Amino acid sequence: MSWLTDPLGYDFVLRALAEVVVMGATCGAIGAYVIVRRLAFIGDAISHAVFPGIVLAYLAGLSIFGGALVAGLITAFGIAVVARGGRIREDAAIGIFFAAAFALGIVLISTRQTFQGDLTGFLIGNLQGVSAGDIAISAAVGLAIIVVLAAVHKELVLVSFDRTLASALGYPVFALDALLLVILTVTIVVSIQAVGIILVLAMLVTPAATARLLVDRFVPMMALGSFLGAAVGTAGYYLSFHLGTASGGTIVLLATAVFLVTFVASPTHGLLGHRLRRHPQHAGTSPTVDPPTGHQHG
Numbered sequence: 001m002s003w004l005t006d007p008l009g010y011d012f013v014l015r016a017l018a019e020v021v022v023m024g025a026t027c028g029a030i031g032a033y034v035i036v037r038r039l040a041f042i043g044d045a046i047s048h049a050v051f052p053g054i055v056l057a058y059l060a061g062l063s064i065f066g067g068a069l070v071a072g073l074i075t076a077f078g079i080a081v082v083a084r085g086g087r088i089r090e091d092a093a094i095g096i097f098f099a100a101a102f103a104l105g106i107v108l109i110s111t112r113q114t115f116q117g118d119l120t121g122f123l124i125g126n127l128q129g130v131s132a133g134d135i136a137i138s139a140a141v142g143l144a145i146i147v148v149l150a151a152v153h154k155e156l157v158l159v160s161f162d163r164t165l166a167s168a169l170g171y172p173v174f175a176l177d178a179l180l181l182v183i184l185t186v187t188i189v190v191s192i193q194a195v196g197i198i199l200v201l202a203m204l205v206t207p208a209a210t211a212r213l214l215v216d217r218f219v220p221m222m223a224l225g226s227f228l229g230a231a232v233g234t235a236g237y238y239l240s241f242h243l244g245t246a247s248g249g250t251i252v253l254l255a256t257a258v259f260l261v262t263f264v265a266s267p268t269h270g271l272l273g274h275r276l277r278r279h280p281q282h283a284g285t286s287p288t289v290d291p292p293t294g295h296q297h298g
Contacts, residue, residue, distance in 0.1 A: 020233035026142040028229025031208030045098035049075035051105030072185035125196030125248030195248035
């Protein structure tokens, strides 16, 4: 029990645990859309594109959160607009904005050597430095994201699984795409304080991908991904505290380990389950599972 209770005597541990629970739950929920919409590459682009916003805000003495958010939103809308016409593929648009934004950040930081160390925390995360104000912002933003997702759940799910049908029914597909990119950007910006730019994508993708191996319906996938994000975040921080390792990296490595175990052992979609269903003894008795791209409306 001391392994669990001793760290709780430190205020910075309590703040870090509160932040990582909020971050993990929020990333796990929005991660379900990242998985089904195949937005992992966009998430990577946005997470790196916020870097010049952080640098500019730092130089101007403005809010780091605000600078990161503005840079992320500009990148997200730039990708959406350029890729909308169809002449430029989405992956090409992502690559262009990703490279340009990160290059801008590097150029800016190279002009002022004195603050390179101060920005390292945004690259690798700094849970120990989380303040009560950071937790309040993360919780408020996380709650707002969940409320928005719940309000437009049916529309976002329809666009995610059948864009042609959504367009035929008159849904504003581009506006819904833009809304999802905004939510993704805000989630990334909020999570940077905890695990950093480099590792934030893993928390968006890995818990949700793990949940996808365990459940077939979309809403349970969101709920389970949110739970897994908070759980591995908490457990990973405890491990980093006792082992003396970087908290962000430890959390992501634990999330990856949970995914790999699930990938092997999941009774429905795991390697072992697949082998059992192919065994003659189980032939014709295994349940039918909807494919990942089927029409699942939660």
